[in-house]
Amino acid sequence: MCDTYRKAVDCMSDLTQRLEIVTPEKKVFSDEITFVIAPGAEGELGILPRHAALITPLKIGLIKFDHEGNRIIMTVSGGFMEVRDSKVTILATAVERLDEIDIERAEAAKMRAEQRLAAKTPDIDVVRAEAALKRALNRLNAKR
Ligand code: ATP
Numbered sequence: 001m002c003d004t005y006r007k008a009v010d011c012m013s014d015l016t017q018r019l020e021i022v023t024p025e026k027k028v029f030s031d032e033i034t035f036v037i038a039p040g041a042e043g044e045l046g047i048l049p050r051h052a053a054l055i056t057p058l059k060i061g062l063i064k065f066d067h068e069g070n071r072i073i074m075t076v077s078g079g080f081m082e083v084r085d086s087k088v089t090i091l092a093t094a095v096e097r098l099d100e101i102d103i104e105r106a107e108a109a110k111m112r113a114e115q116r117l118a119a120k121t122p123d124i125d126v127v128r129a130e131a132a133l134k135r136a137l138n139r140l141n142a143k144r
Contacts, residue, residue, distance in 0.1 A: 015048075015049040015086075016032040016033060016086075017033065017034070017036075017048075017049040017050075017051075017086040017087060017088060018031070018032055018086065018088070019031065019033045019036055019065060019088045019090070020087070020090070021074070021092060022089070022090070022091055023092050023093065023094055023095050024093070028074070029067075029072075031067060033066065033067055034049070034066060035047070035048055035065060035066065036063065036064070036065040036088055037062075037064040037065070038058055038063050038076070038081050038088075039058055039059045039060070039061025039062060039063075040056045040057075040059070041057040041058065044061070050086060051083050051086075051088075053083055053085075054082070054083045055080060055081070055082045055083075056080070057078070057079075057080055058078055058079045058080060058081055058090070059078060060076070060077050060078055060131075060134045060138045061075075061076060061138060062074065062075060062142060063075075063076050063090065063095070073097075073098055073142065074095050074097050074098070075095065075096045075098075075101065075138050075139050075142045076090070076092045076094070077092065077138070078092070079091050079092035079093050094135075096139065098142055098143060101139045101142065103139075103140065106136045106139040106140050106143075107136075109133075109135065110133060110137060110140065113129045113130070113132040113133035113136060114133060117129050117133065
């Protein structure tokens with residue numbers, strides 16, 4: 001009987017589901033996994049095999065799963081996740097594995113966004129600058 005969250009993961013550990021992660025630029029990942037966590041628009045979602053079908057927008061955050069004995073963590077900058085028939089499809093605007101994150105680039109993006117937000121001039125698109133700042137902070141925090 002799977003009566004706790006942890007036990008649920010253990011009980012299902014022999015079952016797998018397909019995870020596909022795609023960006024406009026490339027197919028990032030495609031293989032069988034047991035459990036994936038993604039930043040759903042209304043909170044973090046953990047998906048086990050046989051999960052009910054769903055489609056949700058994704059926020060800026062982290063995707064986490066185990067693959068071939070390694071815990072994989074990727075930053076994601078938003079997109080959509082579809083779960084159906086034990087297949088999880090993540091269509092992301094941008095995804096980086098931790099080793100792909102360029103810290104200097106993220107620091108520069110953070111500084112640009114902060115300067116734009118501090119300037120408070122009418123030509124600044126505040127929503128865009130805030131989103132850029134969140135993406136940069138997400139990348140920097142993931143590396144810490
Ligand atoms: P920048 O202003 O530096 O381009 P951004 O947040 O606007 O940052 P995105 O539009 O989210 O960048 O991503 C564009 C592409 O660049 C994507 O392929 C993304 O994976 C990659 N990318 C962005 N920032 C970094 C980073 N710090 N390290 C590695 N790849 C990055």
